Amino acid sequence: MKLLVAEDDLSVCEMLQMFFQKEQYETTFVHDGLSAKQRLEQEAWDFVILDWMLPGKDGISLCRDYRQNHDTPVILLTARDQEQDRILGLDLGADDYVTKPFSPMELIARMKAVLRRYKISPSAAEDSQDGSAEDSGGEDTESEFQTLKHKHVTIQLESRAVIIQGHTITNLTPKEFDLLCLFVRYPKKVFTREQLLESIWGYDYLGEERTVDVHIKRLRNKISVPDCSLIVTVWGVGYKLEE
The missing domain is CATH 1.10.10.10 (Winged helix-like DNA-binding domain superfamily/Winged helix DNA-binding domain)
Known part of the structure; x- marks a missing residue:
């Protein structure tokens, strides 16, 4: 998996690099918003992790702009833990929101959960129902x-x-x-x-x-x-x- 991480805290990057290597993720780290914007525009990614408070261009703006043209999974990292901040991040296109300090294993678990959700097909969503749904008025085939x-x-x-x-x-x-x-x-x-x-x-x-x-x-x-x-x-x- 080709992963872009935009995080200006080098100690966090070093910690994540060790865990991502174990998962065999092909990870690129950038440390400011303008570099992240350039890499997002020039390359295709399988997953994007953005720190909210990046220098140059903040992660929430990057997420909003990136989401307009890409369906790639995005997780926001931030020290902001108020409900309105979480809602803003989700509203602008983030798939999940991880507050600092965090466990790298929790982040990886959330990444894997997001990836599973991206792979859920409409038929899989239907199968997970309890069977109480009524028949639709449209085409009815499996x-x-x-x-x-x-x-x-x-x-x-x-x-x-x-x-x-x-x-x-x-x-x-x-x-x-x-x-x-x-x-x-x-x-x-x-x-x-x-x-x-x-x-x-x-x-x-x-x-x-x-x-x-x-x-x-x-x-x-x-x-x-x-x-x-x-x-x-x-x-x-x-x-x-x-x-």
């Missing part, structure tokens, strides 16, 4: 090459293409795509936050229910169409696809 349809939404699973009212949506992250697929498969079902965490993030996810709200907000912004909410809030319960 093949991963199917096309899902529901009113304004068409999803081609093989190419991961999303078409809404004739417009192709190209900037969904893997988790946003899987969330939308789950809603389209079960348009009559109201999903609680706990169910969405279990289906999309998995039982081993170390985050919190607020993560769901952040991703639903981002998904709504990307798939919004005139006179159609698509994903609606069922107050006190969770979320569902508009019928």
Whole structure:
């Protein structure tokens, strides 16, 4: 795995290097935001770790800019541990948030959990349900090459293409795509936050229910169409696809 770490604390870099070598990660370290920006723009990466308080350009800005064009997993490192900081990081595209001081083994565990979530397919998300979901009104086949349809939404699973009212949506992250697929498969079902965490993030996810709200907000912004909410809030319960 080709990994970029942007961290200005050299002692943290030295510590991480020892653990990443054991995991056989191909790791590149940079120590300021401008160097990180250059490497992010010039090379392809399998995973990116960004310190929030980098000199030159901070990690949160790097994450926001990088996420506009890349689906690569991103974890933020920071000494900021307030809830609003975590929400901001997730809202701008980070997949997870690790506060300092931290254990390198915890960071690696979180990285592996993020990678597993990126590999979850819509069919895997469906399989993790408890079987209580109602049948969708769209195409109903177990093949991963199917096309899902529901009113304004068409999803081609093989190419991961999303078409809404004739417009192709190209900037969904893997988790946003899987969330939308789950809603389209079960348009009559109201999903609680706990169910969405279990289906999309998995039982081993170390985050919190607020993560769901952040991703639903981002998904709504990307798939919004005139006179159609698509994903609606069922107050006190969770979320569902508009019928």
